[in-house]
Amino acid sequence: MNLKGVKPVARVLAREVAVTALLLLGVSVVVFGILYLSPGDPFSVLLEGQMTAGVPGLDVREALGIPKAWYAQYLLWLAGMLRGNFGASIRTGLPVLEEISRVGLNTLLLTLGSMAVTLLVAIPIALYAAVRGLNRVSFPLTMAAYVVSALPVFWLGYVVIYLFMHKLGIFPLAFGSSGAARGPNRLYLLLPIVVLGLGNGTLSEVIRHLREEMGRVLSEDYVRTARAKGASVWKHAYKEGFLIPVAEIVASKIPFLLGGAVIVEQVFNWPGMGRMAWQAALDRDFPVIMGIAVLAAVFVRTGSLLQRFVYVAVNPGASRETIERRTA
Amino acid sequence: MRKRYVQAPGENGDSSGLRFFRKADAVDLLFVGYGLLIVALVAASYVAGVFRLLPHDPEALDLDLLLAPPGTAGHLLGTDFMGRDIFARLILGIQAYFLPGLLAIAVAIVPGAALGVLAGYREGRADTVITWFSNLVDSFPRLVLILLVVAAFKPDIYYIMVVAGLTNVPAAVSLVKGKIRFLKEKNFIEAAEGLGLPRRTIVLKHILWHHCRASLIIRATLGMGEAILVETSLSYLGFGVQEPTPSWGNMVQSGANYFLQGNFWPSTVPALAILLAILGFHLLGDGLNNLLERKAAY
Amino acid sequence: MSVPPLLKIENLKTYFFSKGRHAFIRSVDSVSFEIQRGETLGVVGESGSGKSVTALSVMGLVGAAPGVIAGRIGLKTDGIQKNLLQNLDDYVELAEADGRVVEVRKDVVGWQKNVERLMGKVRGKAVAMIFQNPKSSLNPFLSVGRQIAEAIRLHTPYKGEAEGRERSLYWLERVRMDSPRLRFDNYPRALSGGMCQRAMVAMALSCEPSFLIADEPTTGLDATIQSKIADLLAELKSDLGVTTMLISHDIGLIRRLSDSVAVMYGGMVVEYGPARKVLAAGPESGHPYTAALLASVPGERNIRGKEPLQAIPGDVPDTIHVPNGCRFYGRCSRVTDAVEKECASLLPPLLEIAPGHTVRCWLYGGN
Numbered sequence: 004m005n006l007k008g009v010k011p012v013a014r015v016l017a018r019e020v021a022v023t024a025l026l027l028l029g030v031s032v033v034v035f036g037i038l039y040l041s042p043g044d045p046f047s048v049l050l051e052g053q054m055t056a057g058v059p060g061l062d063v064r065e066a067l068g069i070p071k072a073w074y075a076q077y078l079l080w081l082a083g084m085l086r087g088n089f090g091a092s093i094r095t096g097l098p099v100l101e102e103i104s105r106v107g108l109n110t111l112l113l114t115l116g117s118m119a120v121t122l123l124v125a126i127p128i129a130l131y132a133a134v135r136g137l138n139r140v141s142f143p144l145t146m147a148a149y150v151v152s153a154l155p156v157f158w159l160g161y162v163v164i165y166l167f168m169h170k171l172g173i174f175p176l177a178f179g180s181s182g183a184a185r186g187p188n189r190l191y192l193l194l195p196i197v198v199l200g201l202g203n204g205t206l207s208e209v210i211r212h213l214r215e216e217m218g219r220v221l222s223e224d225y226v227r228t229a230r231a232k233g234a235s236v237w238k239h240a241y242k243e244g245f246l247i248p249v250a251e252i253v254a255s256k257i258p259f260l261l262g263g264a265v266i267v268e269q270v271f272n273w274p275g276m277g278r279m280a281w282q283a284a285l286d287r288d289f290p291v292i293m294g295i296a297v298l299a300a301v302f303v304r305t306g307s308l309l310q311r312f313v314y315v316a317v318n319p320g321a322s323r324e325t326i327e328r329r330t331a
Numbered sequence: 332m333r334k335r336y337v338q339a340p341g342e343n344g345d346s347s348g349l350r351f352f353r354k355a356d357a358v359d360l361l362f363v364g365y366g367l368l369i370v371a372l373v374a375a376s377y378v379a380g381v382f383r384l385l386p387h388d389p390e391a392l393d394l395d396l397l398l399a400p401p402g403t404a405g406h407l408l409g410t411d412f413m414g415r416d417i418f419a420r421l422i423l424g425i426q427a428y429f430l431p432g433l434l435a436i437a438v439a440i441v442p443g444a445a446l447g448v449l450a451g452y453r454e455g456r457a458d459t460v461i462t463w464f465s466n467l468v469d470s471f472p473r474l475v476l477i478l479l480v481v482a483a484f485k486p487d488i489y490y491i492m493v494v495a496g497l498t499n500v501p502a503a504v505s506l507v508k509g510k511i512r513f514l515k516e517k518n519f520i521e522a523a524e525g526l527g528l529p530r531r532t533i534v535l536k537h538i539l540w541h542h543c544r545a546s547l548i549i550r551a552t553l554g555m556g557e558a559i560l561v562e563t564s565l566s567y568l569g570f571g572v573q574e575p576t577p578s579w580g581n582m583v584q585s586g587a588n589y590f591l592q593g594n595f596w597p598s599t600v601p602a603l604a605i606l607l608a609i610l611g612f613h614l615l616g617d618g619l620n621n622l623l624e625r626k627a628a629y
Numbered sequence: 630m631s632v633p634p635l636l637k638i639e640n641l642k643t644y645f646f647s648k649g650r651h652a653f654i655r656s657v658d659s660v661s662f663e664i665q666r667g668e669t670l671g672v673v674g675e676s677g678s679g680k681s682v683t684a685l686s687v688m689g690l691v692g693a694a695p696g697v698i699a700g701r702i703g704l705k706t707d708g709i710q711k712n713l714l715q716n717l718d719d720y721v722e723l724a725e726a727d728g729r730v731v732e733v734r735k736d737v738v739g740w741q742k743n744v745e746r747l748m749g750k751v752r753g754k755a756v757a758m759i760f761q762n763p764k765s766s767l768n769p770f771l772s773v774g775r776q777i778a779e780a781i782r783l784h785t786p787y788k789g790e791a792e793g794r795e796r797s798l799y800w801l802e803r804v805r806m807d808s809p810r811l812r813f814d815n816y817p818r819a820l821s822g823g824m825c826q827r828a829m830v831a832m833a834l835s836c837e838p839s840f841l842i843a844d845e846p847t848t849g850l851d852a853t854i855q856s857k858i859a860d861l862l863a864e865l866k867s868d869l870g871v872t873t874m875l876i877s878h879d880i881g882l883i884r885r886l887s888d889s890v891a892v893m894y895g896g897m898v899v900e901y902g903p904a905r906k907v908l909a910a911g912p913e914s915g916h917p918y919t920a921a922l923l924a925s926v927p928g929e930r931n932i933r934g935k936e937p938l939q940a941i942p943g944d945v946p947d948t949i950h951v952p953n954g955c956r957f958y959g960r961c962s963r964v965t966d967a968v969e970k971e972c973a974s975l976l977p978p979l980l981e982i983a984p985g986h987t988v989r990c991w992l993y994g995g996n
Contacts, residue, residue: 029467041483153610158602224765233753262474284478300470336646
């Protein structure tokens with residue numbers, strides 16, 4: 004990796020970070036807007052919760068009261084959030100951020116793990132199909148991927164649970180019912196990871212994208228030159244044909260995986276952000292669902308940012324236009 | 332394994348007519364065929380459901396025949412845990428996503444195409460702003476955003492589908508934008524402007540109708556597939572259509588416990604329906620994409 | 630006298646299959662020629678005549694199917710003596726009708742593996758190739774110098790990173806790249822077309838190959854740069870004496886650099902011989918196509934004399950709908966009543982009109 008020419012690169016990355024911050028600000032506005040427009044006065048409740056959620060200096064804030072103007076409410080809420088104060092859950096009364104971080108790790112593991120599963124399955128098929136085209140091997144696999152991508156993930160979950168229950172005598176439903184999974188229980192995280200990894204509905208699209216990109220790169224002029232000079236084709240093709248597309252996939256599929264996590268956590272009764280979100284929607288527990296929405300967006304944007312970092316790292320010769328064209 | 336290439340002897344090449352089908356992979360035609368079949372079935376079943384042309388009364392409880400497997404007398408696809416006919420409920424379940432799905436598609440494509448044209452045609456600041464909004468919408472996982480809206484408003488399925496449609500606007504925007512960029516590179520737009528064509532004609536007729544129509548239709552089919560996924564997931568979670576109104580999602584959910592006890596069918600039949608339907612829309616979209624968009628060389 | 634030629638191509642056939650038209654595209658339809666050690670063979674012809682595909686067939690870089698289906702390519706350089714299409718018969722079965730191939734059964738995957746085995750030691754080391762479009766032919770993700778050094782470290786005794794760099798710089802100077810040390814770290818994006826081509830030449834020649842294929846090295850570059858690159862190639866030719874196959878439709882370049890010339894039309898060689906003889910084709914000599922091609926090059930009489938440009942009437946030959954007779958028939962202005970029947974129905978073989986000079990035309994004998 005050539006670090007010369009850092010200056011323009013640093014400029015590009017700084018711009019990306021700034022845009023991300025701006026987007027997250029937008030996210031907060033959207034979330035605020037949705038709640039503000041909802042019937043009742045959820046924001047008073049929210050702000051009250053923020054103020055009382057274990058934050059010192061109680062009396063001073065009580066004296067201030069809760070502002071009426073929407074922009075004041077928004078700014079107050081935002082200020083609180085930036086300080087880590089997401090308010091208190093209506094249901095439990097506990098600080099939201101605390102609640103979420105208790106279970107957030109499980110969802111993080113679930114999401115990242117299932118992304119790995121999806122890639123583990125998709126990459127070999129895609130690379131094979133890119134090099135060999137559609138043949139007796141790749142075609143059935145591609146068709147199978149289509150079918151798997153259309154399966155409802157909740158049903159798949161039950162099938163897997165049933166198989167494990169009756170073939171192996173394991174009762175995954177019994178686990179993780181309280182608090183973080185500990186010790187041997189972590190092994191059973193594998194089940195929802197595999198289910199979400201296969202059943203998140205993006206498998207066939209991932210395979211297609213990776214296959215198309217690698218196929219396109221393999222027929223590029225510069226790869227032909229590599230072949231002509233007896234160099235390793237992979238060494239020349241992997242950056243544009245593998246790394247960049249995989250980074251694109253990871254960044255763009257995170258939202259799907261987070262959504263899928265909501266469902267999979269339901270099926271497996273897994274304590275995570277997804278199930279918490281479901282409960283919050285049921286109870287209309289605004290602080291919790293807002294906190295989760297914001298954190299999910301943060302997760303998504305972080306993935307996006309990392310993807311742009313990867314792109315710039317791999318392609319130091321890129322100009323700003325090329326980056327925008329590839330990653331917009 | 333040898334590949335075989337045959338040129339019809341005596342002739343030196345084929346004349347156009349059949350060329351389209353020759354060029355098309357049999358696979359793509361298969362995809363489109365299956366997809367159209369599904370569309371026909373869904374539409375027909377929707378109509379049947381609206382006019383209550385059902386094989387059985389969907390609300391009739393047959394207490395002697397609980398959880399019957401498919402093929403049982405009088406119940407082609409079996410009964411659920413309350414003895415209700417699954418086939419009839421399956422047909423009714425289409426109503427949960429059909430019109431809402433069309434709404435979602437419209438909400439995605441109309442503003443999406445409009446914004447895409449703005450961003451692609453005007454470029455500059457309009458492009459930057461629209462891209463920023465696209466990225467903003469993309470930052471939310473669809474289901475999480477829907478849960479947020481549900482928590483705030485407890486809306487019915489139509490409003491939820493509007494939200495789902497809005498989350499698809501960025502895809503439509505980037506599609507149209509990409510087309511316009513392509514057309515600009517090929518100087519089509521410059522040429523049209525040079526000929527003095529009014530802007531509205533250029534945009535509506537040349538850009539959208541001629542060049543984007545295929546892609547937008549494809550996007551619409553994929554959008555319907557997504558709508559089915561969203562609605563069934565939501566009703567599985569208990570938020571969409573509520574009992575006793577059937578939805579494929581809540582049918583799977585209500586059969587779930589019985590599944591784990593060994594009664595597979597009440598859950599599996601609607602799950603298979605979801606699978607076949609979503610598969611149909613996906614294959615239709617991909618097949619059409621390969622046939623219409625991928626103009627293969629030669 | 631038989632000094633074996635360095636490269637000898639015999640009856641090479643490379644076909645592609647068009648699914649849409651359900652027919653073969655006969656890109657290279659039985660091409661034969663040879664190149665002596667140290668000689669530069671210029672291959673001329675219009676776009677689509679099969680020149681580039683011939684080169685790619687030699688290198689084993691034909692991607693589309695079915696690809697190479699017949700022929701023999703003998704390469705003889707120090708240390709290497711082989712048929713680059715060895716065992717082709719084991720992978721291909723042909724069926725003909727009316728003297729024309731109508732069916733091909735080929736183990737495409739197996740043949741590709743065989744080619745890699747045959748060409749693995751050869752590419753880059755004994756045989757090097759430079760391409761048209763030098764900007765897109767260089768990896769945009771790597772610096773120019775690293776790509777040259779990669780070739781050097783692969784094929785020459787200079788294996789270390791520092792050595793590779795030094796040798797690359799030497800060769801960058803040799804191809805007259807300005808500021809070689811600066812250019813070494815540049816990415817292709819920062820280089821002009823001409824500079825990229827110099828880098829490509831450096832990359833190819835730094836491994837001291839016995840044989841170089843230059844596919845349209847100046848096409849696509851600015852006119853002024855074209856002549857500079859031509860100067861470079863002439864200089865390197867006299868310095869290094871590398872056996873070269875130079876493909877171009879720029880007659881001036883061919884004239885300047887070639888010792889012998891092969892003229893291709895419609896996938897076949899229609900004239901082949903010493904450069905001076907072939908490029909002297911006129912209204913009475915050589916192949917009618919060669920003569921027409923030479924006459925169409927704009928010259929003084931067109932510019933000052935304001936004479937109209939001499940185009941060749943008719944269309945570019947169709948390599949799908951291949952006629953039975955001479956492929957140039959229909960555009961040929963020298964057809965006489967005596968030979969017309971043959972021209973229309975029978976494909977002329979290559980006829981020797983002087984030692985080492987052959988022409989594919991019924992006007993020169995035959996039946």
